[in-house]
Amino acid sequence: MSPLPAVLDHIDRNLDASLERLFAWLAIPSISTDPAYAAECRRAADWLRRDLEGLGVRAEVREVPGAHPAVMGRVEGPSGPHVLFYGHYDVQPVDPLNLWETPPFEPRIATLPDGRKVIVARGACDDKGQVMTFVEACRAWNAVTGSLPVGITFLIEGEEENGSRGLPEFVASIRDELKADVALVCDTGMWDPRTPAITASLRGLVYEEIVVRCADRDLHSGLFGGAARNPIHVLSRIVADLHDADGRVALEGFYDGVSEPPEEVKARWRQLNLTPEDFLGQVGLKESAGERGRMLIEQIQSRPTCDANGIIGGYTGEGTKTVIAAEARCKVSCRLVGEQDPEAVSRAIEAHVKARIPADCSYEIIRYKGSRAIALPFDMPQLTAARDALGQEWETAPVVIGSGGSIPIVGDFKRTLNLDTLLVGFGLDDDRVHSPNEKYDLTSFHKGTRSWARILAALAG
Amino acid sequence: MSPLPAVLDHIDRNLDASLERLFAWLAIPSISTDPAYAAECRRAADWLRRDLEGLGVRAEVREVPGAHPAVMGRVEGPSGPHVLFYGHYDVQPVDPLNLWETPPFEPRIATLPDGRKVIVARGACDDKGQVMTFVEACRAWNAVTGSLPVGITFLIEGEEENGSRGLPEFVASIRDELKADVALVCDTGMWDPRTPAITASLRGLVYEEIVVRCADRDLHSGLFGGAARNPIHVLSRIVADLHDADGRVALEGFYDGVSEPPEEVKARWRQLNLTPEDFLGQVGLKESAGERGRMLIEQIQSRPTCDANGIIGGYTGEGTKTVIAAEARCKVSCRLVGEQDPEAVSRAIEAHVKARIPADCSYEIIRYKGSRAIALPFDMPQLTAARDALGQEWETAPVVIGSGGSIPIVGDFKRTLNLDTLLVGFGLDDDRVHSPNEKYDLTSFHKGTRSWARILAALAG
Numbered sequence: 001m002s003p004l005p006a007v008l009d010h011i012d013r014n015l016d017a018s019l020e021r022l023f024a025w026l027a028i029p030s031i032s033t034d035p036a037y038a039a040e041c042r043r044a045a046d047w048l049r050r051d052l053e054g055l056g057v058r059a060e061v062r063e064v065p066g067a068h069p070a071v072m073g074r075v076e077g078p079s080g081p082h083v084l085f086y087g088h089y090d091v092q093p094v095d096p097l098n099l100w101e102t103p104p105f106e107p108r109i110a111t112l113p114d115g116r117k118v119i120v121a122r123g124a125c126d127d128k129g130q131v132m133t134f135v136e137a138c139r140a141w142n143a144v145t146g147s148l149p150v151g152i153t154f155l156i157e158g159e160e161e162n163g164s165r166g167l168p169e170f171v172a173s174i175r176d177e178l179k180a181d182v183a184l185v186c187d188t189g190m191w192d193p194r195t196p197a198i199t200a201s202l203r204g205l206v207y208e209e210i211v212v213r214c215a216d217r218d219l220h221s222g223l224f225g226g227a228a229r230n231p232i233h234v235l236s237r238i239v240a241d242l243h244d245a246d247g248r249v250a251l252e253g254f255y256d257g258v259s260e261p262p263e264e265v266k267a268r269w270r271q272l273n274l275t276p277e278d279f280l281g282q283v284g285l286k287e288s289a290g291e292r293g294r295m296l297i298e299q300i301q302s303r304p305t306c307d308a309n310g311i312i313g314g315y316t317g318e319g320t321k322t323v324i325a326a327e328a329r330c331k332v333s334c335r336l337v338g339e340q341d342p343e344a345v346s347r348a349i350e351a352h353v354k355a356r357i358p359a360d361c362s363y364e365i366i367r368y369k370g371s372r373a374i375a376l377p378f379d380m381p382q383l384t385a386a387r388d389a390l391g392q393e394w395e396t397a398p399v400v401i402g403s404g405g406s407i408p409i410v411g412d413f414k415r416t417l418n419l420d421t422l423l424v425g426f427g428l429d430d431d432r433v434h435s436p437n438e439k440y441d442l443t444s445f446h447k448g449t450r451s452w453a454r455i456l457a458a459l460a461g
Numbered sequence: 462m463s464p465l466p467a468v469l470d471h472i473d474r475n476l477d478a479s480l481e482r483l484f485a486w487l488a489i490p491s492i493s494t495d496p497a498y499a500a501e502c503r504r505a506a507d508w509l510r511r512d513l514e515g516l517g518v519r520a521e522v523r524e525v526p527g528a529h530p531a532v533m534g535r536v537e538g539p540s541g542p543h544v545l546f547y548g549h550y551d552v553q554p555v556d557p558l559n560l561w562e563t564p565p566f567e568p569r570i571a572t573l574p575d576g577r578k579v580i581v582a583r584g585a586c587d588d589k590g591q592v593m594t595f596v597e598a599c600r601a602w603n604a605v606t607g608s609l610p611v612g613i614t615f616l617i618e619g620e621e622e623n624g625s626r627g628l629p630e631f632v633a634s635i636r637d638e639l640k641a642d643v644a645l646v647c648d649t650g651m652w653d654p655r656t657p658a659i660t661a662s663l664r665g666l667v668y669e670e671i672v673v674r675c676a677d678r679d680l681h682s683g684l685f686g687g688a689a690r691n692p693i694h695v696l697s698r699i700v701a702d703l704h705d706a707d708g709r710v711a712l713e714g715f716y717d718g719v720s721e722p723p724e725e726v727k728a729r730w731r732q733l734n735l736t737p738e739d740f741l742g743q744v745g746l747k748e749s750a751g752e753r754g755r756m757l758i759e760q761i762q763s764r765p766t767c768d769a770n771g772i773i774g775g776y777t778g779e780g781t782k783t784v785i786a787a788e789a790r791c792k793v794s795c796r797l798v799g800e801q802d803p804e805a806v807s808r809a810i811e812a813h814v815k816a817r818i819p820a821d822c823s824y825e826i827i828r829y830k831g832s833r834a835i836a837l838p839f840d841m842p843q844l845t846a847a848r849d850a851l852g853q854e855w856e857t858a859p860v861v862i863g864s865g866g867s868i869p870i871v872g873d874f875k876r877t878l879n880l881d882t883l884l885v886g887f888g889l890d891d892d893r894v895h896s897p898n899e900k901y902d903l904t905s906f907h908k909g910t911r912s913w914a915r916i917l918a919a920l921a922g
Binding site: 032092096161163189205207215217218219220221222223224225226227229230232236237239240241243280284285287288289291299303304307308309312313318319320321322323324325329331333335358359361403406433434435436 | 494495496553554556557560622623624650664666668675676677678679680681682683684685686687688689690691693694696697698699700701702703704737740741744745746747748749750751752757760761764765766768769770771772773774775776777778779780781782783784785786789790791792794796819820821822829830864867890893894895896897898
């Protein structure tokens with residue numbers, strides 16, 4: 001008799017203890033992009049190492065050169081397949097802090113107006129909550145059967161929100177330790193609160209910061225206004241010109257390598273009939289800012305994008321200051337699809353900036369990230385197994401989707417380890433990922449854990 | 462025999478003690494636009510009250526409704542004229558603090574590469590240093606003769622850097638106390654380090670902040686990018702469109718009320734031959750960003766301007782965050798000339814913004830300041846007296862100029878008190894007013910004090 005019903009029952013009965021563990025992890029502010037939190041990152045890694053050891057995994061905190069450490073663990077299974085589970089313990093910064101209803105690292109359960117119970121904290125969804133759905137599934141298997149149904153290598157990094165700095169090299173340097181039959185990742189979303197999803201393609205990412213410098217000091221606009229070049233004006237022109245009047249990205253050659261989805265896919269999308277009101281209404285908007293003439297689902301899934309993520313220059317405090325700033329800066333990111341080349345996009349950004357810099361001003365471009373889009377094989381046997389398992393748990397067939405997000409390491413798993421990746425996650429569009437009051441539905445956590453328990457059984461065959 | 466030579470000699474011999482007093486005042490961080498510094502503003506006011514009492518002036522700290530207090534003092538002169546001396550004890554904010562070579566409220570003497578000795582501190586020039594040139598001139602007269610050559614009413618406010626909030630109403634409410642024959646202001650600049658100047662016209666000012674709001678929360682660009690409206694893009698378009706390709710301000714009707722200077726003035730300006738390289742070279746620029754086809758001196762003196770003074774939106778911390786912000790904001794100021802109507806300019810800004818706001822987004826405009834430009838009579842007898850006095854001190858004839866800056870209260874002196882204003886100051890273009898490392902030349906302070914001693918003598922007749 002299969003032990004699966006007993007494992008699922010164990011998960012249900014131990015939900016409170018699972019949440020307590022998750023809350024303890026969420027309380028550690030492991031913000032990877034801010035060097036001030038380096039010790040907290042290490043503390044979050046160490047917490048997970050101890051937790052994995054508690055379920056019989058040989059785990060350790062491993063140094064990654066030039067980066068926060070990774071947590072690695074390995075447990076052998078029966079003769080069946082071996083999987084590599086990847087996730088991350090680092091989280092996004094929390095500003096603007098004043099928009100959080102409660103402190104971001106004091107996790108709590110809240111009830112939404114529609115009655116859903118949710119876990120609120122930075123990292124509740126991305127990615128601590130999601131990682132723990134997998135860990136808790138393993139814990140239940142171990143508790144009920146004394147072992148895990150498949151062999152597992154854990155690789156939980158601390159730099160995902162920082163472009164997975166150092167990780168590709170680290171993976172290459174320990175490729176023998178990472179041998180597996182498939183990689184599993186829990187860092188993606190559901191189709192909607194009732195419909196699970198398997199993600200079969202990921203967009204790439206180019207993330208850069210443009211700095212425009214004019215005068216060699218801040219100037220008084222009463223003395224220099226009307227003559228001195230204003231870097232905020234120069235930068236505003238650069239940002240405004242990133243898109244044309246039809247919402248297309250106006251960078252030279254930007255759409256090179258972007259192909260149209262097959263007509264059958266488009267037909268399926270048309271049937272979904274996702275309107276801008278449906279999708280954007282949940283965040284207080286109603287019309288799409290995207291490419292004119294494209295379906296909303298195309299705009300967010302199959303088309304590349306370009307967004308200014310942050311801009312600053314001059315006096316931004318309270319009240320007034322009549323200053324002409326010496327410099328202004330803007331962070332810009334592009335989501336890539338198909339065969340778009342991050343290097344080429346990066347060059348196009350530089351050409352776009354350069355063409356708009358006056359002769360006596362200068363620019364600098366800080367390059368943070370550059371990764372290609374990835375498409376996974378729709379016919380992976382593990383995908384079929386996961387589809388069945390998810391269908392049983394959620395009582396509705398999962399949708400196989402493309403994701404707007406980027407998980408660059410999935411490309412390295414393919415190139416370096418020759419591993420395909422199964423991307424299953426339980427995030428929702430309203431999780432406020434990367435925003436104040438990030439949350440994870442209690443149902444996502446609970447049924448997510450049950451889903452992984454089923455998927456592990458299915459992978460064991 | 463005139464006591465003036467003895468007064469000038471007293472100034473020379475007591476320069477160190479004068480500097481000590483100025484440094485004590487500069488050490489008080491009287492930043493008026495930041496409510497956190499309210500107590501420091503009061504402390505700066507009280508310091509000045511005590512200093513004025515030390516030279517025989519009946520002085521007091523007077524409450525100004527809804528504003529930082531003003532310092533007022535009155536001393537009767539012989540039967541001659543009575544003057545109203547206006548200045549301000551408040552200073553600009555100090556950010557970006559990291560660009561200051563030494564703390565902004567620890568005044569010091571530094572030597573520039575060209576050998577000039579300068580006083581470095583926030584407020585060294587604007588306006589504490591300038592106010593003290595007048596106060597020290599009075600002190601020297603009082604020390605040498607036991608009295609002042611003219612009657613003086615002091616009015617030193619604490620809200621000039623905050624739009625002189627509350628001052629027009631205050632002036633109107635005590636108009637009888639402010640009766641005088643002329644107003645004196647020391648808050649303007651020299652033509653160059655060797656040539657003094659009298660300012661005969663001032664530009665007006667409209668200062669507003671534009672806020673663009675799109676989604677009701679920050680969004681993850683991986684989920685919403687390609688569809689959700691980005692307020693940084695909307696705002697960048699608004700700012701980029703403030704000027705046309707020829708450097709003209711593109712607000713509808715902006716140039717209504719702007720007239721051309723007489724041909725003889727233009728001819729004189731052409732003779733000055735001020736090139737962009739000359740004027741902008743000192744701050745690391747070389748070409749003008751102003752209206753094409755206009756002389757540089759026109760652009761900075763007789764033409765209205767529009768500048769973005771500060772912009773912020775989204776993630777501006779270290780590293781990266783793939784967020785689409787909920788809002789973005791930009792502070793914008795316009796310098797007005799001639800008969801331009803601040804109300805009309807304000808309406809034009811709103812129309813410009815409104816026309817560029819998508820249907821499902823919103824805007825807010827915060828209105829900080831609005832004042833008209835002012836022209837003073839070239840034939841004031843006090844102007845002639847000051848011109849002679851300045852010519853003697855600096856051994857070169859002063860230039861009568863228009864100023865790009867705004868001192869709105871000068872308009873109130875005319876309208877409310879029927880007083881013309883004599884604007885004499887010793888600031889220099891490289892004083893870094895409103896910027897990090899603000900300075901005031903020791904020569905400006907020393908010869909400025911001597912200049913006022915001479916002007917007071919000349920006004921006494």
